[in-house]
Amino acid sequence: MKLNHLVAALIASAATLWATGAALAQDYRFKLHHFLGANSPTQTETLEPWARAVEENSGGKVKIEIYPAMTLGGRPPELINQVRDGVVDLVWTANGYTPGLFPRTEVIELPFVYLNDPGAANLALHEMFETDLKPDFPGVEVMFLHVHAGHxxxxxxxxxxxxxxxxxxxxxxxxxxxxxxxxxxxxxxxxxxxxxxxxxxxxxxxxxxxxxxxxxxxxxxxxxxxxxxxxxxxxxxxTLSFQMSMNKARWDSLPPEIQQAFRDASGPDWLAELGRIWRGTEDGGIAMAEAxxxxxxxxxxxxxxxxxxxxxxxxxxxxxxxxxxxxxxxxxxxxxxxxxxxxxxx
Structure with a gap:
């Protein structure tokens, strides 16, 4: 009888340790909401690689669940309020879907200010953010801004x-x-x-x-x-500018090492690569039209x-x-x- 109790105690202890380890391995879960489809180049070549990079940077403590095509409800122009209000943790959205809300950031969208290089524009946005653009984004912590290949x-x-x-x-x-x-x-x-x-x-x-x-x-x-x-x-x-942003209260609640996991995935190297990705998908789109x-x-x-x-x-x-x-x-x-x-x- 005592042996059975001992075995049961060991099993319970092992289960507790496994559950604790699993929890520690994935402590932070985030919902990322956006308006394009699950098979769009935006999800497969931008959002998914970025999310996986954050998860890897965190040592497995972060899990980002992506919800495409407004599957959590609402219309695309409502995404910014969803993240500001904490309905979701993260959004990827087009700034222009809410006209006049991001006036400073519009500068990158102007004809013959933006020409033909999304990578250069992404890096310009990054360099301008703290000094010029940040007042456009109350209530959120911007992970990164970027543009598409242009109109x-x-x-x-x-x-x-x-x-x-x-x-x-x-x-x-x-x-x-x-x-x-x-x-x-x-x-x-x-x-x-x-x-x-x-x-x-x-x-x-x-x-x-x-x-x-x-x-x-x-x-x-x-x-x-x-x-x-x-x-x-x-x-x-x-062109059109986009943001990847997190609810500000959620961001402020994160420990520095988890914040750094997001920052390391969102810096200049990523923004330059993002320009190359979006230029590449541009070539694929026109090739399909020509075909x-x-x-x-x-x-x-x-x-x-x-x-x-x-x-x-x-x-x-x-x-x-x-x-x-x-x-x-x-x-x-x-x-x-x-x-x-x-x-x-x-």
Whole structure:
């Protein structure tokens, strides 16, 4: 009888030690919510590698569970409030889905401030964050900011080669700066999250969009759009910025070594690599469109110069808008351009 009690005690003790060890091996669980699909390049080539890097840096103490396609509820513009309110721990979201909420960060999205290099823009955002951009992000701890490869021109069937070709056309865009671009071109901006685009294009709600090519496979856009246009040297009509952010209270509750695991996964090396990843997915998107027999056009230097002339007032409009809010827009534009040029040559 005593032996049986001893064996039972040993088994119970071993079970307790195993449970304690398992808990120590994975002490911190986080829910990461985003708006794109589970098979999108964003999840498979950005969010999953970043999450695994954090987990490895923590020695297995962190587990990040990714919830794609708004599976935890809500609409894409609600993500920022979900993380600020602590409904979720982490979000990856497009800043432009909540117009005017991130005014300083919009500088990187402006046409001919952003040109064609997402890695350089990512590093510029990183360098500007503490000195210039941080006031845009109360209630969250930003892990990193980044951009996509930029707003190319995707049309259902119309051919675009000049600003005049946009006149009166209904075009999807997710940001207010992008809407200003379309207004300057004479188009009609229609705001909507990117998952809504294929249906909107098929029903004629919009004739086209300013969007990167990388989204083509995820949305099967080659089934709806026949024309894919970019400016000379792969220049784009601005870009869209994104954030990976954690609820601030959750961040503040973490011990320094766990915070460092996140920081080490989110630094300049990652941001440069992220630029390469998004450029690579861009190439894959346009290859899919071309394989479907769609038209891919690169404008000439002269045609591109015409767009620069028409769109410079968009930058001036943004400077005036944020200056009215007490933000030195001219200084931000100059700094962003300088840093993009700097990191583009490294």
């Amino acid at each position: 190319a021109i995707v049309m259902r069937d119309a051919e675009i080669r000049s600003p005049a070709d946009f006149a009166g056309r209904k075009m999807r865009i997710p940001t207010r700066t992008g809407a200003w671009v379309l207004e300057a071109l004479g188009a009609v901006p229609v705001a909507m999250p990117v998952p809504d685009l294929p249906q909107a294009m098929s029903k004629g709600v919009v004739e086209g969009a300013l969007i990167p090519f990388e989204i083509v496979p995820a949305l099967k856009l080659q089934e709806q759009a026949g024309q894919y246009v970019e400016l000379a040297d792969r220049t784009r009509l601005g 479907a027999g769609r038209s891919h056009v690169t404008l000439t230097d002269e045609e591109t110069a015409a767009f620069r002339t028409v769109l410079e007032p968009v930058v001036e409009r943004w400077i005036a808008d944020v200056s009215a809010r007490g933000i030195d827009g001219t200084a931000l534009v100059d700094r962003a351009r300088d840093l993009i040029a700097k990191h583009g040559t490294e």
